[in-house]
Amino acid sequence: MSGKKVVVITGASDGIGAAAARGLHAAGHTVVVVGRSAEKTRAVAEELSVDGYVADFTRLDDVERLAGRLRDTYPRIDVLANNAGGVFGTRRKTVDGFEKTFQVNHLAPFLLTRRLLDTLIASRASVLQTSSTVRFAKEIHLDDLDHDRHYDPVHAYGASKLENILFTTELHRRHHAEGLSAASFYPGNISTNFASDTTSPVMRLVRFVGTKPLIGRALLNTPEQGADQLVWLADGTPGTDWRSGAYYFKRKDVPPRNPQAADPDLARGLWERSEELLAGRLSEPA
Numbered sequence: 001m002s003g004k005k006v007v008v009i010t011g012a013s014d015g016i017g018a019a020a021a022r023g024l025h026a027a028g029h030t031v032v033v034v035g036r037s038a039e040k041t042r043a044v045a046e047e048l049s050v051d052g053y054v055a056d057f058t059r060l061d062d063v064e065r066l067a068g069r070l071r072d073t074y075p076r077i078d079v080l081a082n083n084a085g086g087v088f089g090t091r092r093k094t095v096d097g098f099e100k101t102f103q104v105n106h107l108a109p110f111l112l113t114r115r116l117l118d119t120l121i122a123s124r125a126s127v128l129q130t131s132s133t134v135r136f137a138k139e140i141h142l143d144d145l146d147h148d149r150h151y152d153p154v155h156a157y158g159a160s161k162l163e164n165i166l167f168t169t170e171l172h173r174r175h176h177a178e179g180l181s182a183a184s185f186y187p188g189n190i191s192t193n194f195a196s197d198t199t200s201p202v203m204r205l206v207r208f209v210g211t212k213p214l215i216g217r218a219l220l221n222t223p224e225q226g227a228d229q230l231v232w233l234a235d236g237t238p239g240t241d242w243r244s245g246a247y248y249f250k251r252k253d254v255p256p257r258n259p260q261a262a263d264p265d266l267a268r269g270l271w272e273r274s275e276e277l278l279a280g281r282l283s284e285p286a
Helices: 015-026 038-048 060-073 100-115 117-122 153-178 201-210 213-219 223-235 264-277
Strands: 006-009 030-035 051-054 079-082 126-130 181-186 246-249
Touching: 006 015, 015 030, 015 038, 015 223, 030 038, 038 051, 051 060, 060 100, 079 100, 079 223, 100 117, 100 153, 100 264, 117 153, 126 153, 126 223, 153 181, 153 264, 181 223, 223 246
Parallel strands: 006 030, 006 079, 030 051, 079 126, 126 181, 181 246
Antiparallel strands: none
């Protein structure tokens, strides 16, 4: 361990986020938990005797308030773990007018990171993104990030996880020279409450398997196993233990199994398009 760090984890009220919070707290770090459920977030925060914040990523006003409170409370943030996310069923728009999966999984963490950017750079922080395998993710189109032309839950989820990787590589390209580091990772298939409100047959099957102990243990990782990747990255030192801008699986720097993930023009375009969509919420370009 390179020293006590301030680690902010979103999606920390359950699953691998909560498991990572426990692991990093046990390692001596100052953990800040963020979750959507007030009850679950409070339970984890009280269990660990740490600060907890509630934010619903389907509401960008919540994300902005969260960023403001974190800036005011923590002059130094060593790790921002963008772990919150979900897969949903019927296509829905948020109160902000964006497709729900796109906003929760990409646009909200993009906004949170951007609004904390000055603090993160001054702290020489690491920004970590919980992604997925993206092996089967279909193409993403910068002119249809809301999936207006075609939508299905699995495609929307896969696209958002690919966007997490592209955001990571572009964040590294733009700000690593200023001291910021970034990495994305695939935690494996995890047995958690993730996708509990989806109507997708594929995701329902995965959840069903997770309820069967014998099958689930053979095919799915526990939240603690999935959190290992996040804990290892957060606890480690970029440039020594891991490489900034990279994608990790089982603590190994591996190329994502999707050619779009290695497209620098797509990464740059996604960043620019995200800024356009959030223009009214970003005080100045980064």
